[in-house]
Amino acid sequence: MSSPHLTQLHTYLNNFANTTLKGSGDSDRHLLSLFAIALASKGKTYVELGVRNGDTVLPLLTAAAVNGGELFSVDIEKTSFKCPKELQKFWHFKKCDSLLFLKKWPKDRKIDFVLVDDWHAYAHVKKELEYLDKYIGPSSIIVLHDLMYGHVAPFYHSDLTLKKGQWAGGGPYRAVAELDPQFWEWATLPWGHGLTFLRKKYSNKYHPV
Numbered sequence: 001m002s003s004p005h006l007t008q009l010h011t012y013l014n015n016f017a018n019t020t021l022k023g024s025g026d027s028d029r030h031l032l033s034l035f036a037i038a039l040a041s042k043g044k045t046y047v048e049l050g051v052r053n054g055d056t057v058l059p060l061l062t063a064a065a066v067n068g069g070e071l072f073s074v075d076i077e078k079t080s081f082k083c084p085k086e087l088q089k090f091w092h093f094k095k096c097d098s099l100l101f102l103k104k105w106p107k108d109r110k111i112d113f114v115l116v117d118d119w120h121a122y123a124h125v126k127k128e129l130e131y132l133d134k135y136i137g138p139s140s141i142i143v144l145h146d147l148m149y150g151h152v153a154p155f156y157h158s159d160l161t162l163k164k165g166q167w168a169g170g171g172p173y174r175a176v177a178e179l180d181p182q183f184w185e186w187a188t189l190p191w192g193h194g195l196t197f198l199r200k201k202y203s204n205k206y207h208p209v
Helices: 006-022 028-040 057-066 085-090 098-103 122-132 168-177
Strands: 045-049 070-075 091-095 113-116 141-145 184-189 195-200
Touching (some): 006 028, 006 057, 028 057, 028 113, 028 195, 045 098, 057 091, 057 113, 113 122, 122 141, 168 195
Antiparallel strands (some): 184 195
């Protein structure tokens, strides 16, 4: 089976839609958006940094499978996510630090879609973006979760007084806000802690296809 059967796809879609409408998890309102954009990218290589219990794995994995691609999910901790049998050949779970994973990524392999939702400290996210810069082009999409406060408050999480922990140094918002707008563009869906879409405008190595 090269991709999920139509009946299975309908089941997954219903699940994503219901969770988006009724779920209470911090990323639930974004599941349908993640699936739709990952699918529309028609990518072959998907990367997810931060897994936890795997709420966002299935939308990304389903999109990857439909497009005949692969999803690489990375977390420093184990995940309780159980991959459906029909999707197992499309999924690779890597238990390691995301920076180490990106540092070892093949230099000649382009990444089409990335979800960044692991450790949120400014220095960590800034380094992730520096690594990703080498592997993406204008047709690639980077999605970042948690640039905003709370479930519904549409304000960027930008507290520079925090020196330690998840939000140290201004968190992921600062890492994105410091990017040069001449080379990068981004926008945020202002709910569910914010879902930010980041695109590189130009690359010497990769070009739109």
